Amino acid sequence: xxxxIQVNNVSKSFxxxxxxxxxxxxxxxxxITGLIGPNGSGKxxxxxxxxxxxxxxxxxxxxxGREISKFPVQKIARLGLLRTFQQTRIYGEMTGVENMLISLxxxxxxxxxxxxxxxxxxxxxxxxxxxxxxxxxKRFLRAGSLSFGQQKLLEFxxxxxxxxxxxxxxxxxxxxxxxxxNGLIDRLRRANADLGITLFVIEHxxxxxxxxxxxxxxxxxxxLLAEGSPAEIQSDSRVIDAYLGAH
Amino acid sequence: MTRKPFSYLLLLAVIIxxxxxxxxxxxxxxxxxxxxxxxxxxxxxxxxxxxxSLGNITFYGTGMYVAAVITIGMAYDVGDxxxxxxxxxxxxxxxQYFSGLFLGMLGAGLFCAAVAVIVGYVTFGLRGxxxxxxxxxxxxxxxxxxxxxxxxxxxxxxxxxxxxxxxxTGKVLFYFLFAGTGVALFVFLKWLYKTRFGAAVNAIRDxxxxxxxxxxxxxxxxxxxWAMSAFFVGIAGAISAxxxxxxxxxxxxxxxxxxxxxxxxxxLLGGKGTLWGPVIGAxxxxxxxxxxxxxxxxxxxxxxxxxxxxxxxxxxGGVVGWIMSKRSERLEAREQPNDAAVxxxx
Numbered sequence: 001x002x003x004x005i006q007v008n009n010v011s012k013s014f015x016x017x018x019x020x021x022x023x024x025x026x027x028x029x030x031x032i033t034g035l036i037g038p039n040g041s042g043k044x045x046x047x048x049x050x051x052x053x054x055x056x057x058x059x060x061x062x063x064x065g066r067e068i069s070k071f072p073v074q075k076i077a078r079l080g081l082l083r084t085f086q087q088t089r090i091y092g093e094m095t096g097v098e099n100m101l102i103s104l105x106x107x108x109x110x111x112x113x114x115x116x117x118x119x120x121x122x123x124x125x126x127x128x129x130x131x132x133x134x135x136x137x138k139r140f141l142r143a144g145s146l147s148f149g150q151q152k153l154l155e156f157x158x159x160x161x162x163x164x165x166x167x168x169x170x171x172x173x174x175x176x177x178x179x180x181x182n183g184l185i186d187r188l189r190r191a192n193a194d195l196g197i198t199l200f201v202i203e204h205x206x207x208x209x210x211x212x213x214x215x216x217x218x219x220x221x222x223x224l225l226a227e228g229s230p231a232e233i234q235s236d237s238r239v240i241d242a243y244l245g246a247h
Numbered sequence: 248m249t250r251k252p253f254s255y256l257l258l259l260a261v262i263i264x265x266x267x268x269x270x271x272x273x274x275x276x277x278x279x280x281x282x283x284x285x286x287x288x289x290x291x292x293x294x295x296x297x298x299x300s301l302g303n304i305t306f307y308g309t310g311m312y313v314a315a316v317i318t319i320g321m322a323y324d325v326g327d328x329x330x331x332x333x334x335x336x337x338x339x340x341x342x343q344y345f346s347g348l349f350l351g352m353l354g355a356g357l358f359c360a361a362v363a364v365i366v367g368y369v370t371f372g373l374r375g376x377x378x379x380x381x382x383x384x385x386x387x388x389x390x391x392x393x394x395x396x397x398x399x400x401x402x403x404x405x406x407x408x409x410x411x412x413x414x415x416t417g418k419v420l421f422y423f424l425f426a427g428t429g430v431a432l433f434v435f436l437k438w439l440y441k442t443r444f445g446a447a448v449n450a451i452r453d454x455x456x457x458x459x460x461x462x463x464x465x466x467x468x469x470x471x472x473w474a475m476s477a478f479f480v481g482i483a484g485a486i487s488a489x490x491x492x493x494x495x496x497x498x499x500x501x502x503x504x505x506x507x508x509x510x511x512x513x514x515l516l517g518g519k520g521t522l523w524g525p526v527i528g529a530x531x532x533x534x535x536x537x538x539x540x541x542x543x544x545x546x547x548x549x550x551x552x553x554x555x556x557x558x559x560x561x562x563x564g565g566v567v568g569w570i571m572s573k574r575s576e577r578l579e580a581r582e583q584p585n586d587a588a589v590x591x592x593x
Contacts, residue, residue, distance in 0.1 A: 082462070090454075092453065114447060
């Protein structure tokens with residue numbers, strides 16, 4: 001297995017707060033990798049560093065062997081590395097279908113092609129993916145009127161529409177009805193297996209991540225605390241201590 | 248569906264007949280078309296892309312000057328011409344006039360589009376009110392620079408040749424130049440807003456950060472949109488230059504407090520981010536302005552201010568936004584029983 005995202009000794013501070021300190025990890029191509037840790041342990045900061053949302057203080061980040069730590073967000077997105085947001089971001093004034101059509105992969109589009117209209121093929125793909133996440137019935141509703149959980153599913157579908165190679169998901173199950181979570185796990189797995197998208201997932205729901213991930217990294221206080229298979233992580237006393245606050 | 252092309256044809260017939268039916272309103276109608284053009288182009292960035300520019304008047308003034316320099320430059324040395332300030336060299340042949348008019352319009356459009364790309368490269372780093380103030384600064388600075396530039400007549404302005412035919416034919420010609428540009432712009436935008444380009448521009452308005460995260464070439468789209476907008480404003484400026492014959496930099500060409508603000512008011516009145524909004528807003532605004540300037544002279548600015556306040560407070564979406572919200576309320580009221588029926592079936 002080759003790694004698709006390679007993070008080496010990355011540090012990031014905001015003023016005096018060290019959010020990430022000397023973190024190294026790698027995400028295997030085609031796998032589902034988990035990132036866990038207590039609140040404030042630096043998970044989202046690490047995601048933001050990887051996708052170019054802010055510059056890092058030191059270290060290197062590679063995507064498919066290419067150094068990306070100096071690239072801006074759009075450029076990294078066009079390389080095929082996408083992220084979803086913890087505070088879900090969709091285009092609220094547009095319908096579900098319009099949200100999907102905007103998410104067509106612009107990296108595969110020449111500028112002149114932007115002056116074309118979306119054909120039946122694109123509409124069909126948009127509707128198929130909306131059906132995949134279970135939003136087909138609501139496809140013509142204003143996206144802003146959907147519930148938080150539904151917006152989350154829409155954002156996931158938009159990411160799939162973009163045909164990424166790697167997808168960073170920031171708490172995909174937060175705010176989703178517990179009865180729908182099993183369905184979502186299944187969809188994430190299918191996106192990974194059928195569409196071949198590498199997933200890197202921040203998740204607080206241990207049942208979800210332990211079920212899904214091939215490998216898990218655990219952060220605490222901005223440092224990499226543990227790594228290993230779900231079984232190893234579950235039995236790691238340092239991880240349990242970090243969550244329960246023991247020293 | 249079959250009614251739609253018919254109503255568009257009817258509209259076109261009205262546009263063509265207007266200057267002949269109301270010959271004494273020829274210049275008024277031409278100005279109305281100017282308002283429609285600047286409102287539609289302002290809405291391209293302000294309404295559709297979420298970038299409220301107060302500097303689009305830059306392209307209007309620049310278009311005027313580019314057209315003048317091209318027309319005069321083809322016949323005389325521009326510096327000598329402005330130095331003489333009407334003293335002697337004023338003769339233009341018909342060919343010089345009409346080729347100047349044509350090339351002036353084209354050149355003004357292209358030059359302004361290029362200016363938009365260069366200025367936009369810097370100002371599109373600004374967001375929200377900062378973009379508005381930044382672009383306003385560009386407009387004021389350009390006006391001041393031009394008003395100190397001797398070669399184009401400095402503060403005295405510059406004079407173009409007078410239309411060679413009789414005056415009434417000239418009025419009709421300018422009406423049709425404005426109307427033709429306006430119709431072309433409308434058709435262009437009707438198509439553009441349906442393409443992927445239009446969708447991407449709307450995405451920038453709704454959540455630019457999300458658009459970036461999805462890999463949309465945001466800067467490229469912003470520059471292209473402003474360039475297209477500037478192209479049409481530049482052409483409108485060129486036509487204005489020939490219509491007005493003589494113009495000066497601060498009050499006519501770079502008139503930030505008049506036309507520069509009026510275009511924004513038109514869009515707010517009609518409805519931001521819609522295709523028809525700017526058109527309807529421009530008509531309402533122009534009629535309102537002319538009526539108050541005629542019958543309420545002395546109080547005209549007060550009336551205009553009151554109109555703006557009422558629009559902003561009570562009709563946030565403008566005329567078109569208000570109609571659309573009324574219509575969707577009615578649709579929802581009609582569809583609710585249907586939903587209940589579907590629910591019962593399930």
